[in-house]
Each structure stands twice: as structure tokens, then as C-alpha cells.
Amino acid sequence: MTRDEIRATVLRTLGEIAPEADLSTLEPDVSFRDQLDVDSMDLLNFVIALHARLHVDIPEADYPKLATLDGCMDYLAAACVVRSDVGHA
Amino acid sequence: MADFLMPILTADMSAGTLVEWRKKPGETLRRGDIIALVETDKGLIDIEVFSPGVLERIVVAPGTTVPTGTVLAVIREERPTGAPVTAITAPPPIAPILPALQPVSPPPAHPGPLLPAEARRKISPLARKLVAELGVDPATIRGTGPGGVIRREDVERAAAARAAAPAEQPRAPLDRQTRARQAIGAAMARSKREIPHYYLATTIDMHRAMSWLAEQNQKRAVEDRLLYGVLLIKAVALALKEVPELNSLWRGSEAVRSDAVHVGVAISLRGGGLVAPAIHGTSEQDLGELMRRFRDLVQRARSGGLRSSELSDPTITVTSLGERGVESLFGIIFPPQVAIVGFGTIVERPWVVGGQIVPRPVVTATLSADHRVSDGHRGGLFLSAVGRLLQEPERL
Numbered sequence: 001m002t003r004d005e006i007r008a009t010v011l012r013t014l015g016e017i018a019p020e021a022d023l024s025t026l027e028p029d030v031s032f033r034d035q036l037d038v039d040s041m042d043l044l045n046f047v048i049a050l051h052a053r054l055h056v057d058i059p060e061a062d063y064p065k066l067a068t069l070d071g072c073m074d075y076l077a078a079a080c081v082v083r084s085d086v087g088h089a
Numbered sequence: 090m091a092d093f094l095m096p097i098l099t100a101d102m103s104a105g106t107l108v109e110w111r112k113k114p115g116e117t118l119r120r121g122d123i124i125a126l127v128e129t130d131k132g133l134i135d136i137e138v139f140s141p142g143v144l145e146r147i148v149v150a151p152g153t154t155v156p157t158g159t160v161l162a163v164i165r166e167e168r169p170t171g172a173p174v175t176a177i178t179a180p181p182p183i184a185p186i187l188p189a190l191q192p193v194s195p196p197p198a199h200p201g202p203l204l205p206a207e208a209r210r211k212i213s214p215l216a217r218k219l220v221a222e223l224g225v226d227p228a229t230i231r232g233t234g235p236g237g238v239i240r241r242e243d244v245e246r247a248a249a250a251r252a253a254a255p256a257e258q259p260r261a262p263l264d265r266q267t268r269a270r271q272a273i274g275a276a277m278a279r280s281k282r283e284i285p286h287y288y289l290a291t292t293i294d295m296h297r298a299m300s301w302l303a304e305q306n307q308k309r310a311v312e313d314r315l316l317y318g319v320l321l322i323k324a325v326a327l328a329l330k331e332v333p334e335l336n337s338l339w340r341g342s343e344a345v346r347s348d349a350v351h352v353g354v355a356i357s358l359r360g361g362g363l364v365a366p367a368i369h370g371t372s373e374q375d376l377g378e379l380m381r382r383f384r385d386l387v388q389r390a391r392s393g394g395l396r397s398s399e400l401s402d403p404t405i406t407v408t409s410l411g412e413r414g415v416e417s418l419f420g421i422i423f424p425p426q427v428a429i430v431g432f433g434t435i436v437e438r439p440w441v442v443g444g445q446i447v448p449r450p451v452v453t454a455t456l457s458a459d460h461r462v463s464d465g466h467r468g469g470l471f472l473s474a475v476g477r478l479l480q481e482p483e484r485l
Contacts, residue, residue: 019238020216020359037359039412040316041387051311060306060314 001080003073006054010072013049017042028069056080091140093124093162095155098134098400099364100424101276105129106154107161112144118164123396125161130269131364133393134400142166212239223248269362277421284427285460288419289468293476295435295450301482317435318354318409319379321452321475323485325407325430326350326372328474334463335456335471336404339425344462353403353423354383356390364390365406365423366399376485405430417453427459428468430475 011023018036032038038046047058047066056079058066065075095105106128112118118138125136145163149155212220212232216239220230223244230247232239298320306314329336329350337344351367358364368374368382389395408420409432416436420429433453440449454475456468478485 015234016238018359019234020241039357040318041384044314044316045384045388048312058311060303 001054003077006076006080007069007073009053010050010069010076013046013053016049017046026069028073031067032069033067050076054080090145091142091164091166092160093164095127095149095157095159095161096136096397096401097157098129098397099131099276100279101272102129102131102157103272103275104154104156105134107149107151108133109151110147110162111135114144114146116144118142118144121398127397130272130362131400132358132390132395134395134397136397138164140164140166216241216244219244219248266361273363276424280421280424284422284424286422286457287460287465287468288455288457289465289472290417290419290453290455291469291472291476292451292453293479294440295452295479298479298482299435299450313377313380315376315380316383318432319376319383320479320482320485321409321432321454322352322354322368322371322383322407323374323376323379324475324478325405326352327478327485328471329405330372331474332463332467332471334467335428335458337427337462338404339427344427344459347404349404351402351404353406353426354386355406355408355420356387359391364395364400365403365408366390366395367403369399369402407432409433417455419455420457422457422459427462429457431455431457 011026014021014026014032014036015023018038021036026035032043032046036042043063043066047063050056050066050072051058054076056076058075058079062075066072095107107125108128109126111123111125118124118141120138120141122138123135124138124144127134127136142164145165147162149159149161155161219225219241220239225244225247230239230243233243234240295317299317302315302317302320309315333346334344336350337346339345349370350372351369352371353365353367355363355365366386368379368386371379374382386395386399403423403426405426406420406423406429408418408429410418412434414434416433418431418433420431422429431454433455435450435452437448438451439446440451441447442449454472456472458468
């Protein structure tokens with residue numbers, strides 16, 4: 001999975017959780033919580049959807065790493081690489 | 090024959106818009122069936138039937154906004170022989186508190202065909218607000234959001250297109266936000282005027298609860314993970330068994346204890362406003378089931394599809410502003426309830442354990458309760474029970 005595909009998935013998922021948000025103005029290094037008025041229930045639903053779409057395991061301890069768009073990209077890109085390595089092993 | 094009225098679902102409800110009939114004249118109605126879809130300040134609500142019977146006649150057409158208590162339809166009651174009368178009576182109505190607060194809005198300019206309910210719900214709350222303000226018929230809007238969701242831009246585009254069309258008539262804007270604020274204000278003013286509130290607070294050590302939760306969530310699949318909020322809700326429900334008078338509802342001049350515990354959870358709505366629907370039978374659910382219901386309730390509160398009983402049944406309310414970093418809050422009681430429990434955010438604080446100062450996650454729990462029903466002594470026992478129950482999370 002390319003970074004662009006991951007990014008598109010993250011943005012699509014965010015759009016479903018905060019349908020009124022204008023994601024084109026999303027600051028990549030500011031937390032979703034501060035920009036989108038999302039709460040812990042929204043973030044839980046975000047993680048559940050990413051898990052289902054990208055097939056990555058996201059332990060609860062890693063949730064803080066998914067707080068921003070940049071954080072999501074780094075974490076998910078790494079997780080997807082690890083997964084495909086395992087797949088080829 | 091029984092009149093089916095526009096219900097008063099919450100103390101701050103003064104009017105509702107009949108959006109869609111889900112039953113046709115002649116159809117049989119069972120208790121719990123959804124008879125109609127009504128739009129209120131709290132969003133789109135599925136209205137349930139309380140008395141079984143047959144829908145005789147529809148009085149109010151879709152698209153009409155009427156005050157609470159208006160006859161919407163007539164039901165021919167069919168009381169099954171031998172059935173207890175209590176099983177088919179509606180819950181005691183909440184006293185209407187907002188007589189003619191503001192003029193009832195005119196029916197929409199386009200009563201036209203209604204969208205199927207599912208399609209109607211695919212509209213962001215902000216867009217829905219805008220639809221009301223601009224008076225655009227949602228059926229004429231093409232949604233460009235994910236899965237065809239109607240977004241703000243779509244509404245604005247449709248409104249602009251309509252403005253360009255000469256045949257359309259302008260419509261008085263309907264400021265839903267202002268109306269909702271007025272309604273909440275009136276309900277809370279009445280609560281403060283009529284209910285002699287007393288307030289208590291205590292700080293609860295959340296170390297055990299949070300450690301246990303982290304351990305649990307490590308084992309649980311992502312969709313089964315728990316938020317700490319469900320531990321708080323369950324602890325409140327169980328503590329009410331020890332101080333049951335806090336789980337009462339006013340019926341006329343009498344506060345009646347409720348055997349069932351239906352905790353109402355305060356949920357903020359996107360674009361403003363608040364709703365506190367019930368998790369039915371809160372004390373009977375295990376944490377996993379409670380979490381599933383909580384998630385479902387939040388989702389439906391924000392996208393439409395709450396059931397009328399969820400709005401009218403809470404026997405107590407739990408509210409939390411922890412998400413925004415607030416450390417403590419004292420709620421205002423929602424009539425006809427007699428208590429509201431508040432939780433702030435969980436903060437790390439120096440705490441004394443066995444003579445040593447250690448960092449501990451703590452939460453401030455508060456109780457606002459009706460002095461006519463309980464006193465500070467009993468309220469204190471309740472808060473202390475909540476704190477004790479949270480020290481044994483595995484038993485919640």
C-alpha cells in the first residue's frame with residue numbers, strides 16, 4: 001500500500017467521523033482532537049475503521065501516535081510495511 | 090380510541106416536526122413499533138408506540154411542525170384480555186414547561202415526496218442545520234460526501250441554484266440553534282427555580298480502574314475495547330442499588346423510585362446542543378455489552394435514529410466534560426429526574442498511598458441532587474460507593 005493510498009484512507013475515515021469538517025484545511029501536525037472537535041468515542045471509531053480497512057493491529061498504547069495526520073501516516077506506513085514483510089516470509 | 094400526541098421527550102422539548110409516518114391507517118401497532126419519525130432540536134427521533142392497537146386515522150401531515158401535546162393520529166386500542174393495564178399504558182408524561190415559547194414554524198414549502206429514512210440520515214448535522222436555515226428541500230440536494238452524504242457545500246450549492254430559479258419563493262429563515270438554546274435555557278431555568286439542588290464532590294483514585302482497563306484492552310479485539318466512561322457509568326448504576334432514592338422520577342407531587350436503572354448519558358451534538366438518552370437496564374449489562382450500547386447510542390445521537398423511549402426513560406443522568414480537560418462540573422438536574430452525576434477529566438496528581446506520595450490518575454466525581462428526595466448524607470454514601478466500586482473494576 002502506498003503512502004497516497006494510506007492518506008486517502010485516513011482522510012476518508014476522518015470524513016465519516018466528522019462529516020461537517022473541511023479536511024482540505026487540515027493541519028497535518030495539529031491533533032484531530034483540536035481541529036475537528038472529536039472525542040474519545042470518535043477516535044475509537046477511527047481506529048476501528050482503520051483496522052478494518054488497512055488490516056493493521058493498533059494496540060491501545062499506540063493510540064497517541066495516531067493523534068495527527070502526520071502521526072497516522074508514519075505509524076500506518078510502518079505498520080503496513082511490517083505486515084507485508086510478514087506476508088512474504 | 091386514543092389520541093396519539095406529539096410527545097414531550099425531554100424537558101426542553103416544546104415542539105416537533107412530523108417528518109414521516111412509518112405506519113399506514115389500518116395497520117396493526119404493537120408496543121415498541123416505530124410509528125413515526127419526528128425531527129426535534131435533538132435530531133431525528135423514531136417515535137415508538139406505547140399502546141397496541143390499530144392506526145385509525147392520521148391527523149398531522151408530514152412536514153408539519155406542531156407543539157407538544159398536539160394530536161398526531163388516532164389509535165383504536167385493542168387491549169388483549171387479561172393483559173395487565175400497566176403493560177400498555179404510556180409512561181407518565183413530563184409536565185409541559187414551554188407553553189408557546191416561540192411561534193411554531195411554518196410547514197416546509199415543499200412537502201413533496203420524502204426520502205427514504207436511510208437516505209435522509211445521510212446528511213451531516215451541520216448540513217441538516219443549514220437545510221433548516223436556508224429552507225432547502227433535502228430531496229433536491231445531491232450529496233457529494235463519502236457514501237453520498239449531504240455536506241454543507243451541497244446544501245449551499247442547492248440553495249444557490251434555487252435562488253437562481255425565478256419560480257422559487259423565499260422562505261423565512263428558521264434559526265434552529267437559537268430555538269434549541271431557548272428551549273434548554275427554559276428547561277434549566279425551571280430546574281433551578283423548582284428543584285432545591287445540593288452539590289457534593291469527591292476525588293476518586295483511578296489507578297486500579299485504568300490499569301485493569303489497559304490490561305483488558307490489550308486482550309480485546311479493537312472493536313471490543315472499552316472506554317473508561319463505561320466503568321464510570323456502570324459504577325454509578327451499581328451504586329444506585331445502595332442509595333436507590335437517587336434513582337427516582339417525579340410523578341406529579343410524588344418522587345417515585347424506579348426499580349430499573351436507565352442511566353442517561355450526556356452526549357454533545359455536532360454543531361451544538363446536548364442530548365442525554367438512556368442506556369436501558371444499565372445495571373444489568375456487562376461492560377462489553379454496555380460499551381456496545383454506548384457506542385451505538387452516541388452514533389445514533391449524532392446521526393439520527395434515537396428512539397423516543399431512549400429520550401424519555403432516563404432515571405438519572407451522567408455527564409462528563411473530561412474530554413475538554415475540565416476537572417469538575419456540577420450538573421443541573423433534568424426534570425423529572427432527581428440527580429445528575431458529573432465526572433471531570435482524569436488527571437495525574439500527587440496522591441498519598443500508605444504514607445508515600447505517589448503519582449496517581451484521579452477523577453473528580455460530583456453529585457447534584459434534589460433535596461426534596463435525598464440529603465447530603467445519603468448523597469455522600471452514593472459518591473463513596475461509586476469510588477469503592479471503581480477500586481474493584483473486575484467486579485463491575
